[in-house]
């Protein structure tokens with residue numbers, strides 16, 4: 001069935017609906033990864049977003065049982081040039097179309113995703129909707145531009161109750177703002193005894209669990225929509241070592257007095273080069289973010305920049321000058337993408353050891 005994507009500025013792309021044929025609405029963002037559509041689709045940070053994949057053929061290795069980053073994908077829709085109907089991979093259990101139908105996610109295929117991406121790069125991220133072709137794009141766009149952006153995504157994707165993921169090693173409290181399973185996987189692989197807690201847990205509730213370290217997960221939306229987490233961070237900073245990823249990094253920056261800002265079209269892909277300021281070493285990273293820490297806002301804080309994006313010079317990592325705490329804007333857990341930055345999890349555990357040795 002023919003469906004159209006209408007952008008906030010009235011641009012319309014007519015394609016073929018696949019997966020679920022419901023209407024979709026949200027922010028239209030593009031990801032440049034050549035592979036990893038299953039992980040992208042199931043990354044809760046895409047909650048409320050219509051994800052455009054720039055690679056022209058998607059779905060050719062199907063959907064498997066192993067590569068999910070969450071149980072229920074949170075993306076509002078998937079937009080591709082061509083969706084493979086006959087996947088070929090020994091792990092494949094569903095076609096992309098079957099999976100989108102099961103999870104009730106609208107898909108749109110057969111549109112010029114390069115043209116769409118160029119528009120988003122030039123204009124910046126826009127709101128959009130997938131609807132029937134009988135609708136007038138200008139009327140749809142006028143309605144869209146009146147609608148406020150969603151601001152409750154973290155509440156939707158975070159766990160409602162704490163749960164354990166046991167191990168015999170260090171005790172880590174993982175604050176779930178919309179956690180990718182990859183983060184939990186990395187901690188468990190290193191033997192950590194993890195308790196995953198909801199996004200709105202208080203500092204007291206977290207400290208009562210007696211953590212050796214606190215990990216702040218990735219998550220969807222604007223970090224300023226999660227003030228509870230900033231209060232919580234103010235109650236734990238300096239008491240327990242902290243490591244944060246993506247939304248966790250942005251929340252850490254806000255809690256330390258820095259500011260965040262929306263990027264024009266963000267960083268979403270699997271090959272973003274990042275330079276470590278101390279060594280000059282460049283790692284290729286997996287990224288998915290539309291906000292970044294404002295560099296000027298760091299002057300009055302105790303934060304130091306540890307990583308910089310090679311492509312646009314934006315901040316990719318921070319460290320607290322006095323407390324055992326550091327965070328990164330990119331995804332060291334990869335999934336999808338390169339594992340160059342994976343050792344940051346070992347660095348977190350080493351930071352916990354030195355915190356203990358210092359008798360803190």
Ligand SMILES: NC(=O)CC[C@H](N)C(=O)O
Pocket residue numbers: 045217218219220221222223245246247248288289290291292
């Ligand atoms: N992956 C993430 O944690 C994304 C963080 C935030 N929602 C952003 O878009 O910048």
